[in-house]
Amino acid sequence: MEEKRTLFGSFFKEMRRKKGVTLRSFCLEHGFDPGNISKLERGIMAPPTTHKKLEAYALALGIEEASDDWYNLFDNAAASSGVIPTYMMNDAALVRRLPLVFRTLRGEKISPEKLDELAELIRKT
């Protein structure tokens, strides 16, 4: 299940990085929302189901029509669809993401209550 969930996103990320383009500049160039594309790449948002949208992604990634990569993208989208929405970061995964070092603008410690809110924000992002 885990593999299927991340299949599309991993392939998408691999193709983008193969082009040597950062997530931010990729989104800026093609008018995509970086938050959504990040979620897509990390497998926490389902890939689109429409051919038109997938085609737009494929072209933005510089994938040649009817190439192996083209079919891989569509196949991976089909394999990942419907699997992702059930995913929710569990505590074990969350703990690996919690920052040990972070600087606040005012140089003050964050209260325990704010730390809880920060943990939930990371879980949801």
Place this chain on the structure above:
Amino acid sequence: MINLDISFLAYHKIADIAEDFLRENDANTIPVPIEEIIDVDYGIDIIPTPGLLSLSDVDGFITPDFSCIYADQFVQEQRFFRYRFTLAHEIGHFKMHKNYLDKYPINSIDGWKKFIEEIDPKDYSKMEFQGYAFGGLVLVPRKELETQFDKFLPDVMPLIEQARSNDIPRETP
């Protein structure tokens, strides 16, 4: 109190680490392609995070497994230079503090909160200072700064002379 025994690093030592980082990544151009190095070359996910700054007063952080950098989405989109500095600062933790942090695995949310609460402030300050210094030294490489200084000084000298001859103080209110 949690003590990580973070080493003191002299500024010139941090400059050496920053120069090694630039050399290792063939970063010979200005602006230094810090985002490309992190995202494309290192394969670290830069995750746009709406509301991070407003919630926690934090504009970015690197995860303990060094696989992701969370960056406030507003800062990323609207404060680009600050965003670049955040990336350079966070990758400084990766270069300089990974070995220390790896020795303190966190296993629960409560354990994380305890770590934040009890870490020796001196260790914390050292890591943050070193991160700041590294960030600046990576984005403004010493050699490039010297080159630019030599290049533009002749253009600026007449203005300096003019200021001196008119008794304009170095620090003006």
